[in-house]
Amino acid sequence: MTTLAQYLQNASQSKGSGCISTQMVTLVLAIADVSQRISAAVHKGALGGVLGSADTENVQGETQKKLDVIANDMILEALAKTEVVAGMASEELDDCSPVAGHEDKPFLVLFDPLDGSSNIDVNVSIGTIVSVLPNPANGPVTNQAFLQAGTAQLAAAYVVYGPQTQLVLTFGHGVVAFTLDRDAGQYIQTSNGMEIPADTKEFAINMSNQRHWYPPVQRYISELLAGKTGSRGQDFNMRWSASMVADVHRVLTRGGIFMYPKDLRDPNKPGKLRLMYEANPMSFLVEQAGGASFDAAQRILDIQPTELHQRCAVMLGSKNEVNLVAGYHQ
Ligand code: AHG
Numbered sequence: 203m204t205t206l207a208q209y210l211q212n213a214s215q216s217k218g219s220g221c222i223s224t225q226m227v228t229l230v231l232a233i234a235d236v237s238q239r240i241s242a243a244v245h246k247g248a249l250g251g252v253l254g255s256a257d258t259e260n261v262q263g264e265t266q267k268k269l270d271v272i273a274n275d276m277i278l279e280a281l282a283k284t285e286v287v288a289g290m291a292s293e294e295l296d297d298c299s300p301v302a303g304h305e306d307k308p309f310l311v312l313f314d315p316l317d318g319s320s321n322i323d324v325n326v327s328i329g330t331i332v333s334v335l336p337n338p339a340n341g342p343v344t345n346q347a348f349l350q351a352g353t354a355q356l357a358a359a360y361v362v363y364g365p366q367t368q369l370v371l372t373f374g375h376g377v378v379a380f381t382l383d384r385d386a387g388q389y390i391q392t393s394n395g396m397e398i399p400a401d402t403k404e405f406a407i408n409m410s411n412q413r414h415w416y417p418p419v420q421r422y423i424s425e426l427l428a429g430k431t432g433s434r435g436q437d438f439n440m441r442w443s444a445s446m447v448a449d450v451h452r453v454l455t456r457g458g459i460f461m462y463p464k465d466l467r468d469p470n471k472p473g474k475l476r477l478m479y480e481a482n483p484m485s486f487l488v489e490q491a492g493g494a495s496f497d498a499a500q501r502i503l504d505i506q507p508t509e510l511h512q513r514c515a516v517m518l519g520s521k522n523e524v525n526l527v528a529g530y531h532q
């Protein structure tokens with residue numbers, strides 16, 4: 203049995219291109235540690251007083267749940283103590299949060315502290331998503347420093363708080379997964395190389411938005427729904443959990459295509475999901491597992507961000523399906 207700490211230690215001592223720095227080891231261990239504490243809070247639910255609304259609004263105009271705020275504060279505090287993080291940006295913060303006196307430290311960390319907030323109170327899987335960028339270290343940490351394309355990510359991870367708590371991680375050399383052993387208080391490696399099959403019969407999209415979709419998405423989904431009798435000649439199954447972490451975890455585990463397209467509702471809002479906290483880290487993980495990830499027009503990891511909280515369309519997962527629907531957009 204390999205613990206997360208042992209895995210990281212081995213990676214830091216490896217001679218190949220997959221070698222990680224000891225500072226990265228420190229960072230990932232801190233992320234794992236705080237995720238265990240978030241997991242414990244999630245697990246307590248009503249008994250821990252963590253359910254319900256915080257009655258505050260974040261910068262995107264969404265009402266925050268208590269757990270959004272609790273997880274956000276826990277991560278900010280934990281990573282500020284690591285001595286390796288220069289600044290952080292979060293879905294729940296208006297602007298980035300520089301770590302005082304640490305502007306020369308190697309990492310910038312972006313996170314969605316609690317993904318799937320609408321599922322918290324109904325006891326359905328939720329998660330935390332993290333993206334790690336290099337710190338350009340050219341003076342005080344500002345929002346501008348975080349505006350790097352997804353290809354610049356040094357690491358990406360998510361933790362899914364489901365029937366099991368699992369941490370899924372990439373440094374750009376494949377994807378590994380760890381399962382939390384609550385009794386031992388440790389993450390144990392349970393997958394050595396997650397791979398997304400190129401073909402799938404499963405899709406994930408919020409069908410209630412159908413009337414708002416653009417023609418390429420209408421076409422693609424109607425072909426899937428037509429099943430055996432349609433042009434695809436086979437049936438497709440649908441799953442939608444309303445937690446990106448849970449849906450992407452399913453895609454990484456057994457394949458599938460996940461879509462949150464941009465639609466006609468609000469031209470100023472290109473999709474719902476956020477590039478820096480959701481789309482980029484998940485796209486990095488998906489590509490590292492052999493899948494593909496596009497917005498409507500291009501590879502998500504190639505998007506040059508212009509704003510910290512910008513949104514984008516997301517189509518990711520099994521390569522052949524993602525390429526097909528991407529082709530419909532050309
Ligand atoms: P968050 O809880 O961090 O705001 O993210 C919710 C996101 C994502 O997890 C999920 O895929 C999507 O919103 C669900 O949206 P709908 O409620 O429109 O289905």
Ligand code: MN
Nearest residue numbers: 314317318480
């Ligand atoms: Mn989210």
Ligand code: MN
Nearest residue numbers: 314315316317
């Ligand atoms: Mn969130």
